[in-house]
Amino acid sequence: MVQQRSRSDRLTIWFEEVGRDDVGCVGGKNASLGEMVQRLASKGIRVPPGFATTAEAYWGYVQANGLQEQIQDLLSELDAGKTALAETGKAIRQLFLRGDWLENIANAITIAYRELCERTKTTEVDVAVRSSATAEDLPDASFAGQQESFLNVRGEKALLEACRRCYASLFTDRAISYRRTKGFDHLSVALSIGVQQMVRSDLGGSGVMFSIDTETGFKDVVLIDAAWGLGENVVQGVVDPDEYQIFKPLLSNSAVVPIVGKKCGDKALKLIYAAGEKPTRNVPTSKVERASFVLEDSEILTLARWATFIEAHYGCPMDMEWAKDGRTGDLFIVQARPETVQSRREATSFKSYRITSTGRKLATGLAIGDAVVAGRVCLIEDPGRIGDFVDGSILVTQTTDPDWVSIMKRAAAIVTDHGGRTSHAAIVSRELGLPAIVGAGNATAILHGEQDVTVSCAEGTHGFVYEGTAVFETETVDVANLPETHTQVMLNLASPAAALNWWRLPADGVGLARMEFVISNHIRVHPMALVRYDQLQDQAAKLAIADLTVGYADKTEYFVDRLSRGLARIAAALYPKPVIVRMSDFKTNEYAGLLGGAEFEPPEENPMIGFRGAARYYSPRYREGFALECRAVRRLRNDMGFSNVVVMIPFCRSTHEADRVLEVMAENGLRRGENGLEAYVMCEIPSNVILAAEFANRFDGFSIGSNDLTQLTLGVDRDSAELASLFDEQDEAVKWMISNVISAARKAGVKIGLCGQAPSDHPDFAAFLVECGINSISVSPDSFIAVKRKIAEVEAAAKVGGHDERE
Incomplete structure (x- = not known):
């Protein structure tokens, strides 16, 4: 057994004997392991058994080998510029590696190891040997990855050698550099070693x-x-x-x-x-x-x-x-x-980047950070050529490890072929405040040195490298200082990848989540092509669908799974506030563009007012596809728990059509009122305004789609360049329509909002909506702050506040 001595002079100590207050004795990593063993085992959390060497053991090793003065001399030469970092680090590490163990320290380690073998009922237990510095894992500084770990260490001799190498790793080049940057005294930091039974994750x-x-x-x-x-x-x-x-x-x-x-x-x-x-x-x-x-x-x-x-x-x-x-x-x-x-970021400070113009998209990967940077590529494929890096460039390489930190700090942005969100490149980029794109796959093959590009991490979870210098805007606002408004201001969201970017905005929910965007970007397959996959004639589409649906025995499950998870990210962003999900509103030409879609869509002269919206949901042409949409929403609400999701039906031409759609929804497990389900209808056709009272008897709310309502009120194709000057959402006829449907909704006691672009583009239009008594206005995230401020001004001018009949 380990000799019982006071904590201050013990050489080894078991995890269950230490806690978070023992960083000075066993370092941050080991103190944390002990804390979890002591305090969190009751929660079912498992930590592999083990012990730590103490700071006392480290200082004993340093003193016995006379290392302190030698280390100080080497560091002084580095500070004076007489030696390079790599030369200094190597020299100090060699001092540790050539050192000898004091008998009492070596005995303490081997005795503890033998006891660990007894505890685990193993002759020579395989252990992980990890470094734990007494200044690491602090809330304001992460020393992750700077000291070494050794896995599958077995036997007393191998353990002592691994411990010696751990001590040496306290002076890796990156550790020396980091302590200098953070202002830590090198000779005030000790190293504890964690010796922990290996989890056989090599088999898992x-x-x-x-x-x-x-x-x-x-x-x-x-x-x-x-x-x-x-x-x-x-x-x-x-x-x-x-x-x-x-x-x-x-x-x-x-x-x-x-x-x-x-x-x-x-x-x-x-x-x-x-x-x-x-x-x-x-x-x-x-x-x-x-x-x-x-x-x-x-x-x-x-x-x-x-x-x-x-x-x-x-x-x-x-x-x-x-x-x-x-x-x-x-x-x-x-x-x-x-x-x-x-x-440590200021939660109320919101800095947004908005790309307004870009060159050709060159590469795509996972976005780290949320900034946009334009600069010149410095491509380094061979780690031996790190010295060729040009300060302020965009570093493009296959992958990074801790030896790259010195040049990563000098980069404007980083792009790697490999890695995930917790890779070395990702972790270091975040701490350095650098935008990075990791896992781009072929960036080193596509990009070349001296090339001007823009790295954008501001468009969601995926980052993009664009050719040339893009045009972008930035704004920093303290959202805590935004005024309160009686009229709800919500967000229009479409991209699951970008949804979580906007959690800091004090929005009242999501007024429009566009399902078709999720389908086109995250699923890419026409739902009917999944329902009738075996009957597909287009062999190229069939092969592409087979590749996308690998791992799904039922190809329709691919659609349901991807759609429900994509919508879940949007629903999570502002939970538990309402998230209004509009069921798919593709036009036939857009549906036909999905994989396998051409076989299921009729040709139309005018898809804008053709086979779209509610008419599809009960049609034999698409009814089975709509059933998949309903399955996804049912899973989202019932199985995943997002009961804040509201369903909205687009382009519903008549009350008869409304009844048919609600019936089909109920058949597919989405019955209005059941499990708190609310159903809204888009108000984008004159019939929705004329028969507003009848629609209000069938739905819980309206959402005004000002683009389509303007198009059909004025008889102007919103996509026609020739008629662009006639398309005006502030036309008196359109405003009459909006005013009347708001009045009818209030009279019927149902909610009404607007989710068009007009309030974002025209603050005066937002003022008109508030004056009409609208419940909510849903805008694009980049317009939220401006619209929120405008609504507050209008409400203040009209002395709107306190109790309001709109509720």
């Missing part, structure tokens, strides 16, 4: 987890990255991992499965155990592994719940590493530290 999977969205700072999601094998591949960005997003507020409801995002990464490699000198090696994954998710839904939810428990205990967003044992199926948390980037 592992990854990284955040209790906050790493790109937008949205605090209501857990983000999990997962890959097969040991976790270093995910941390270092060697593979493109699976990515799961889970909505935290619904995790307490065991009846729902709030997984709002689920992407299968290619996971081309996995890190496994190896025999010989190197204890681990990378091997290619199988086709089945690449096409399969690492985690089952139940495991995803378990990890996400653990993340919320850990976050609640620490009182701040957390960055965690997890592993799944392939032999037992058990999940473990192997690290937990405070998240240091998004959690």
